Amino acid sequence: MSWHSGLRAKILFDEPLSKHTTLRVGPKARLWIEPYDVKALRSALRQAQTNKKGYLVIGFGSKLLIKKKKIPLAIHLGSANFKRCVARGTDIIAGAGVALPKLISTAYEHNLGGLEFLAGIPATVGGAVMLNAGVSWPKRIELGSFVSGLEVMDRNGKVISLGRQDLAFGYRSSNLKDYIILGVKFSLGKRKKRVIKSRMQRFRDYRLKTQGSRLHSAGCIFKNPGAESSGRLIDLCGLKGRRIGDALISDKHANFIVNQGKASAADILALMRLTQEEVKKRFKVNLEPEIEVI
Ligand SMILES: Cc1cc2nc3c(=O)[nH]c(=O)nc-3n(C[C@H](O)[C@H](O)[C@H](O)COP(=O)(O)OP(=O)(O)OC[C@H]3O[C@@H](n4cnc5c(N)ncnc54)[C@H](O)[C@@H]3O)c2cc1C
Structure with a gap:
């Protein structure tokens, strides 16, 4: 019996990664795994370690060019457990698999402002935080400056909570490369819905005009x-x-x-x-x- 039979996950074999990158380029992943929970993710990581096989975490695939001929294991946090997105006071707690449109619409519904610059970026919370997604128009704004806490898994499957003091973000980079991001806490400010809406529209219009x-x-x-x-x-x-x-x-x-x-x-x-x-x-x-x- 193979190690993944019985794993609580959606599993696909020989999955074309060109379907999962916005450039529509990529080889097949021998195994594509969407774990249903943290335990299943841990099992997949440990197995990859035991087999000495690398793995690739894919969010929306909007920053990836995969030139490798083979990917043994691709992990995607696309199941419901990693797609929760809730507001608590002026914070939003979002799973790594949450799509950015969902994140900004949750902020909008709760009158929370700051993330409007993400409007039109096709990404997941995990990928966008990993790469500190941002814009340079009309001024430099980056997602990392809104992150106040993170839950991550290390390569051995240990879940760790990181606070603001543990985080370092740079231009499209972070110090999180050794982790899988599970969930993120964003700290935002109160803002009127009308203002949030018009700011989101400005960013969308700018993208349409320039891109x-x-x-x-x-x-x-x-x-x-x-x-x-x-x-x-x-x-x-x-x-x-x-x-x-x-x-x-x-x-x-x-x-x-x-x-x-x-x-x-x-x-x-x-x-x-x-x-x-x-x-x-x-x-x-x-x-x-x-x-x-x-
Ligand atoms: C039309 C278009 C417009 C764009 N505009 C912008 C823009 O204005 N600003 C900007 O910054 N970017 C922009 N991007 C690029 C892209 O959307 C961002 O870089 C985004 O952050 C990538 O997120 P993703 O979920 O697609 O990550 P992916 O491309 O899937 O992955 C990127 C990296 O993050 C890692 N990763 C993904 N999820 C996790 C996780 N849960 N845990 C650990 N590692 C993870 C991957 O392994 C990989 O190393 C644009 C892309 C497109 C196609």
Whole structure:
């Protein structure tokens, strides 16, 4: 009998990860596991350790480019236990699998403001906190600054509570890489519904205007170098519309690569390299990937 028979989880075999990444690229996962609870997650992690197999946690897959040929185990916290989202006073407690639209609508219903900048970001709470999702318009705002507590699981399956003092967030990064995020406490402020609604709309409008069609991309491909915008530099190199295979530099937002159909990880990586070379040649600036290449 295999180790996963009897595991309290949804289990899929040879699941195409292209279905679970917004770039629509990826190999098959030998096992795709959605544990129903913390105990099942712990069993899956311990088994991965015993078998000396790595695992990949996937949220919405909106920052991932998977170039590996095989993924033995993909873990997704998509079951009801990881999708609870409740308000308590001015805090919101959200499971790692909660989608950002649910998080911001819960905040809105309870007159809690601060997270409006997340409107239009296709992500889960776990992925967005791990990568400290944020915006730089009209000023820099990042999700990490609203996190006041976390529940995580370490690689040995131990559940640990982390407080604000344990956390460090940087530009699209956090010090949580060694953990699986289970749930997050966000501390927000009271705000009128009318104001929250109009702020969310402003962020949505801005995205629509600057990003256009958002299909099959992974958001910004490169981090901004300091105060400069990567998109502006790429645009000045005349690279909008440049294509390798089905991978295309968006003609709306030069820092977005779009999969127009059957782009492979190799196509996207080649387009990224070409972009880095052109920007380096013209501006002597090294562009650092913002997407996670695995
Ligand atoms: C159209 C579009 C617009 C975007 N706009 C923005 C934007 O304005 N700002 C911004 O910051 N990003 C933006 N993004 C990128 C992306 O949505 C964010 O980076 C988001 O935080 C990724 O969340 P995810 O759930 O998809 O994580 P994934 O892509 O699934 O995973 C990202 C990383 O987090 C890890 N991870 C995921 N869940 C967990 C967990 N529970 N525990 C531990 N590790 C976990 C994964 O292993 C991986 O390392 C955009 C993407 C798209 C497609």
